[in-house]
Amino acid sequence: MLSLKEPKGTRDWFPEELNIRRAIFSAWRRVCRRYGFEEYLSPLVESADVYRAKSGEDVGGKELLSFQDLGGRELAIRPEMTPSVTRMVSKIYHSAAKPIKYFSIANFMRNERPQRGRNREFWQLNCDIFGSDSRRADLEVMQLALDLVLEFKPPKNSFSLALNSRNLLNQMLSLAGADKLSEESKMIVVRTLDKWQKIKKEEILIRLKETGLKSVGIEIIKKFMDSSSLADLAEKIPSLKDSLGFAELDEVLIKLKQLGYQDFVEFNPAIIRGFDYYSGIVFEMFDKHPANNRAMFGGGRYNGLAEIFGEKNFPAVGFAPGDETFRLFLESWNILPTVNCFDKLYFLPLLDKELDRETLVLADLLRREGKNVFMGLDVQKMSKALDFADKKNVDMVIIFAQAEKEKGEYKIKNMATGEEIIKKFII
């Protein structure tokens, strides 16, 4: 006997759950289109090397679900969209009118251990702007991200957008002397900063010292990480004030505030993000619900990624919310939407086996009128038919039996009100 369980880390989508997902996706589409973004899709698989090149060490490594095709080529089920969309856009980049604003909603696989908010198969919205290095592109992408959340009318203080800049971070790190460290040590420094809010301060200091950083450098890092705002940072480390990273963050933050997002946005030095390809501004949307102690989604600028496809000067900025974390956000704040499969569903039971042919004709007629008709397949008594209609939550029941046939009619019964309408049906 085979198991009824779906494969580990995947889930079955029964209509009820799927209706919720569809409602979320259609809201996402609505907002993306409002910003003039066009929908695209890439293949489910890519050459495995595409991910090995630039995805994080786990996502592009042991978490990659790869296999050989008949020609011995090594393919991988996509663990993220960014490399694929970069590949796609690289093909058309030179001839396309820029900026290119693209979005997609697709599923992905990562060989992780499933837990709350994380599955092996998951769905993501990916929104990206290519061909503009303008800060207005960063701004628009973040505005879109905020509107995606706001579309669900979340309560006050339920989420926030935290911003940082890889440029600012790198400038700070070079000030702290991290440039003199080995690549490996530098990576450990960055990892440690990523954990700033998670691990104890003593532990952090030990880790930083082990990389060979001087205490002057560690002091700079501490000042940076403890900054509560850009103004605070400018005061603590004045030399950073004139840096590119500071300027881009300052500009984007000011504009977001001018646009009315002042309650949701903040500078956060601990936003690092795992993928290697990020280069400029990075950001994460935080769910502030205590049950969801993690970022809902994130993104940033990744100008250098297209180099793996031989493209130089390929500005790109984007982000990707996942279905699972997003659903948890909506669920926790009690704002989960849903849509029905049918605007209205009609149930046509077979009330008399003598009317087999006529009932089929009637179903056909109703469908030609554009109605959604769920037809009963076996003979049912009236009370059973209505009972079934009740449980299936149909809106209307078509009543057609001998009495109706003789009068040349059928009835449409409204299940909510009990009201019946008589229609002509001569056969």
Add this chain to the structure above:
RNA sequence: GUGCCUAUGGUGUAGAGGCAACACAGCAGGUUGUGGUCCUGUUAUCUCGGGUUCGAUUCCCGAUAGGCACCCCA
């Protein structure tokens, strides 16, 4: 890869070392043309393997599956 927790009908739960209980859902009927109520019947090798015991679904060990937290990542 590491740690902790859990496993009983279709679903959700109770139970106790000695006949496995309840609710809901399903199906059939009470009711051969009008539903949501009510009533009756029906639905279980208590995940698998081993151990302790006169006796284990219950206690112990292992496997498997699931959950949660790390790692990592969105």
